[in-house]
Amino acid sequence: MYILRHMTPDPITVSPAMLLPEARALLNEYHFRHLPVVDEQGKLVGILTDRDLRSAYPSSVISDSERRLVYERVQETSVSEIMSTDCVTLGTDSTLDDALFLFDRDQPGALPVVDDDGRVVGIFSIRDLNAAYKTLFGVGEKGAVLIGILDDGSPTIMTRIVMLLEKEKIPFTRVLRIFDKQVGDTIYLRINTFKIAAVLDLLEENDFAIKKG
Amino acid sequence: MNLSAPLIIVDDQRFLQHDTGGGDHPEIPARLQTIHQSLKSSVCYPLLSFLSPQAATRNDLTQVHSENWLFRFEEAVLAGQTYIDHSDNQVCYDSYDIACLAAGAGISAIDLIEEGRGSNIFCLVRPPGHHAEHAIPFGFCFFNNCVVAARYWQRKYHKKRIVVFDFDAHHGNGIQSAFEEEADSYYISIHEHPSFSYPGTGYGDEHGMGDGKGTILNLPLSPGGNDRDVKNILENVIPQKLEEWQPEAIIIAAGFDAHIADDMSGLQYSTELYYTLGREVKSWAERFTNGKLLSILEGGYELSVLGDSVEAYVRGILAK
Numbered sequence: 001m002y003i004l005r006h007m008t009p010d011p012i013t014v015s016p017a018m019l020l021p022e023a024r025a026l027l028n029e030y031h032f033r034h035l036p037v038v039d040e041q042g043k044l045v046g047i048l049t050d051r052d053l054r055s056a057y058p059s060s061v062i063s064d065s066e067r068r069l070v071y072e073r074v075q076e077t078s079v080s081e082i083m084s085t086d087c088v089t090l091g092t093d094s095t096l097d098d099a100l101f102l103f104d105r106d107q108p109g110a111l112p113v114v115d116d117d118g119r120v121v122g123i124f125s126i127r128d129l130n131a132a133y134k135t136l137f138g139v140g141e142k143g144a145v146l147i148g149i150l151d152d153g154s155p156t157i158m159t160r161i162v163m164l165l166e167k168e169k170i171p172f173t174r175v176l177r178i179f180d181k182q183v184g185d186t187i188y189l190r191i192n193t194f195k196i197a198a199v200l201d202l203l204e205e206n207d208f209a210i211k212k213g
Numbered sequence: 214m215n216l217s218a219p220l221i222i223v224d225d226q227r228f229l230q231h232d233t234g235g236g237d238h239p240e241i242p243a244r245l246q247t248i249h250q251s252l253k254s255s256v257c258y259p260l261l262s263f264l265s266p267q268a269a270t271r272n273d274l275t276q277v278h279s280e281n282w283l284f285r286f287e288e289a290v291l292a293g294q295t296y297i298d299h300s301d302n303q304v305c306y307d308s309y310d311i312a313c314l315a316a317g318a319g320i321s322a323i324d325l326i327e328e329g330r331g332s333n334i335f336c337l338v339r340p341p342g343h344h345a346e347h348a349i350p351f352g353f354c355f356f357n358n359c360v361v362a363a364r365y366w367q368r369k370y371h372k373k374r375i376v377v378f379d380f381d382a383h384h385g386n387g388i389q390s391a392f393e394e395e396a397d398s399y400y401i402s403i404h405e406h407p408s409f410s411y412p413g414t415g416y417g418d419e420h421g422m423g424d425g426k427g428t429i430l431n432l433p434l435s436p437g438g439n440d441r442d443v444k445n446i447l448e449n450v451i452p453q454k455l456e457e458w459q460p461e462a463i464i465i466a467a468g469f470d471a472h473i474a475d476d477m478s479g480l481q482y483s484t485e486l487y488y489t490l491g492r493e494v495k496s497w498a499e500r501f502t503n504g505k506l507l508s509i510l511e512g513g514y515e516l517s518v519l520g521d522s523v524e525a526y527v528r529g530i531l532a533k
Contacts, residue, residue: 138413140407140416142351142412142414143299143351143411143412143413144413145407145410192299194344194352194411194412194477195238195239195301197476197477
């Protein structure tokens, strides 16, 4: 659950003094969207995004002469002049859940991961978050499918479901109990079998109500 | 065998010997028996001729599967294992040989087609194939019969631009993973949405990767998806894609488990939809491949409707 296992370690970083053309070339070459900016000790001082760069470069709708002027200025501009400095970071002890909350709140594309001294040790993107949760919930796992059972609130329902599946040798990998007033409390099972209908029948024969849709 | 027959059926009694252990396993020999009965009583029966296939060779199989998987499969059955990796994948002592025969059916058909001895061929095989991956069996499938056939067509007869159209209720993960990174093979699948159905793959936004970008077309239907949805896709989506892609050979992964009576999926096709599917794929063959069409049986488990569904498909591909 720690971010350290899911981040990209040792990301490419740039210095605040780097000029924008060089930073842009880096982003284009590696297809990144975020470059952590670090000082000589490797400590985070800001983050440069492809969006920051796009805003700095001349717009395609202005006149040629204006364009040239802006372009010349950009060639001389350093990263420190356009980077964001109030960046949100993750720490080496941050968890996936910490990241989820931050992505939800601030909607960044990626978050630098820094150690206790503020040195950049990794970068964690929204893609990494998706991949981590996909793995956690088994989405797209070959041979698996999610089915829902109505949760009647019985104190033994989880035990009974798991015991039934194990007794009948039905492979399953995840059991999730979700309390939701709107759609009704539901227990989700990720079962790994082609014979889904047979499992649904078995559950119904044992007095579990299957959730449709 | 009447080689000028409008439709050649590749089949073999040995396909009945792949024993999936009884119990409630749905992939059983009776599937083929019920299909035969329906074909026998069909108005199309005089137009059919029947042929036994050759087994796929090791070389044919290793174009698709790893050597290691071949050894593992063969050893497992000889050692008397009753299933491989997952209890869905039931086997008996003869299963390896029969799977080789099933994988060889498409190859025998392609030889007939390319030698000009037949143009419309349907292989009625089991075990099915479209879930089988490079080195792993999945969902009753051990060798990927359609991909083995595609590789043979590409390699031996230089028919590079292959399309596999799969109308089984389940996504053919094995076909997608074989094709998704290459430019010459196109996979089109209509199936029940992966959030509700085995094998949990085949999302609509998967289009292929690298050189294979744009060579995967997944068309998932929500549970309850019916004739209207399929006809809409057949009319408004696939023909345009084929026109852009210009296939040199067409293979149909023909599964019949999306029938409303078949509880292996939540789709609700009628028997007659399979007639429409047959007519449609035949029209593609006439448009792009000079009428040459290879169909290979995949799923379809509800015995009360399977035979008639296959018969409807056969009527469709034979319709004038």
